[in-house]
Amino acid sequence: MKPPVSLKTFIGNSRAVEILRRALEQDRLPHAMIFAGPEGVGKCTLALLLAQALNCLSPVEGTACGRCSACERIMAVIQGRYLQCLTLKGDGFCGNCENCKIKIKRHPDIWLIEPAKTTITIEQVRNLISEIAFQPLEARYRVVILDPADQMRLEAHNSLLKTLEEPASRTFIILVTSNPYVLPETIRSRSRMLHLNEIPTDRIERHLIEIEGKSAEEARMAAALSGGSLSAALAFNVKEYQELRRQALDFVKLLLNRGSFAEATAIATQVAKEKPVFQRWIETVLVLLQDIYYVSIAPARVGQQDLLEELKPLSEAVPRSALVSTIKATERLRGELRFNVNRQIALEAMFLTLTQNRQL
Numbered sequence: 001m002k003p004p005v006s007l008k009t010f011i012g013n014s015r016a017v018e019i020l021r022r023a024l025e026q027d028r029l030p031h032a033m034i035f036a037g038p039e040g041v042g043k044c045t046l047a048l049l050l051a052q053a054l055n056c057l058s059p060v061e062g063t064a065c066g067r068c069s070a071c072e073r074i075m076a077v078i079q080g081r082y083l084q085c086l087t088l089k090g091d092g093f094c095g096n097c098e099n100c101k102i103k104i105k106r107h108p109d110i111w112l113i114e115p116a117k118t119t120i121t122i123e124q125v126r127n128l129i130s131e132i133a134f135q136p137l138e139a140r141y142r143v144v145i146l147d148p149a150d151q152m153r154l155e156a157h158n159s160l161l162k163t164l165e166e167p168a169s170r171t172f173i174i175l176v177t178s179n180p181y182v183l184p185e186t187i188r189s190r191s192r193m194l195h196l197n198e199i200p201t202d203r204i205e206r207h208l209i210e211i212e213g214k215s216a217e218e219a220r221m222a223a224a225l226s227g228g229s230l231s232a233a234l235a236f237n238v239k240e241y242q243e244l245r246r247q248a249l250d251f252v253k254l255l256l257n258r259g260s261f262a263e264a265t266a267i268a269t270q271v272a273k274e275k276p277v278f279q280r281w282i283e284t285v286l287v288l289l290q291d292i293y294y295v296s297i298a299p300a301r302v303g304q305q306d307l308l309e310e311l312k313p314l315s316e317a318v319p320r321s322a323l324v325s326t327i328k329a330t331e332r333l334r335g336e337l338r339f340n341v342n343r344q345i346a347l348e349a350m351f352l353t354l355t356q357n358r359q360l
């Protein structure tokens with residue numbers, strides 16, 4: 001069985017974890033915090049681990065045990081996050097199926113507030129404010145997590161201000177976001193910001209092999225394509241990946257051979273629909289372009305060894321300078337994904353620029 005995650009075994013971001021551990025030790029944990037960082041690095045998990053550290057009933061060496069009833073019920077908050085009732089589906093709640101049992105276990109004083117539909121509404125915030133006027137039901141410390149905190153309208157943010165300024169007793173509020181600078185200045189100035197970074201891919205690879213029991217080959221692929229996100233690496237699926245890679249290779253061929261815009265658009269329409277899919281796809285395009293770069297000069301460095309024969313002719317047909325500018329443009333597009341760009345338009349624009357401006 002996998003050991004429970006704790007502040008000690010949290011993957012990556014050791015500096016941020018150390019800041020939290022020291023603040024806990026010295027009893028100086030700020031009552032309002034912003035956990036800022038890229039998607040999938042465990043911001044919400046870290047917030048819940050902090051809740052465990054504050055509430056564990058039998059701490060081991062100064063850290064949460066992960067096994068007592070408080071720890072278990074706090075973890076159930078995140079385990080139950082995306083679970084649907086197995087008998088009633090959707091938002092249903094039968095109370096008896098495996099998933100509902102996890103949901104019932106959730107700790108009553110640890111709140112995870114997520115968008116009702118697309119945003120966290122002012123009603124959700126008002127409800128929160130009236131509830132935290134009372135003492136926690138059973139926890140030593142109540143922890144309220146708003147995720148993603150940037151998906152709130154201004155009036156919802158404004159109604160939070162007073163709570164951030166004069167926190168309720170025994171209550172910590174954590175705002176989770178991958179776009180901290182979208183939060184109003186008034187929110188940021190009343191909270192302490194903790195920055196989390198992407199997780200190094202070799203660290204992810206090691207975790208997948210040692211803790212998740214993945215094969216070395218699968219771990220290497222999943223880590224290379226994760227973009228520094230552990231949850232992306234955990235969601236990696238070989239069969240899905242092979243399909244994604246096929247689509248990526250088709251696009252790379254169109255790009256390098258200056259193929260038809262109509263065909264490129266058809267691919268763009270498919271892959272741009274969902275952001276996480278698009279992120280994996282663009283990582284795959286980059287991996288393939290880098291492999292094409294190496295295939296004639298250092299074939300051992302090619303990651304996709306099974307595609308060697310297919311990549312060779314591409315590398316021979318395209319000038320090195322064109323390959324380099326294609327890699328740069330793709331990296332730029334990947335960077336732009338941090339902001340809410342229109343993915344399809346951005347991809348098509350890149351295709352047009354690269355295929356029309358290239359000088360041979």
Ligand SMILES: [Zn+2]
Binds near residue numbers: 059064065069
């Ligand atoms: Zn515990």
Ligand SMILES: [Zn+2]
Binds near residue numbers: 086092096
């Ligand atoms: Zn159920």
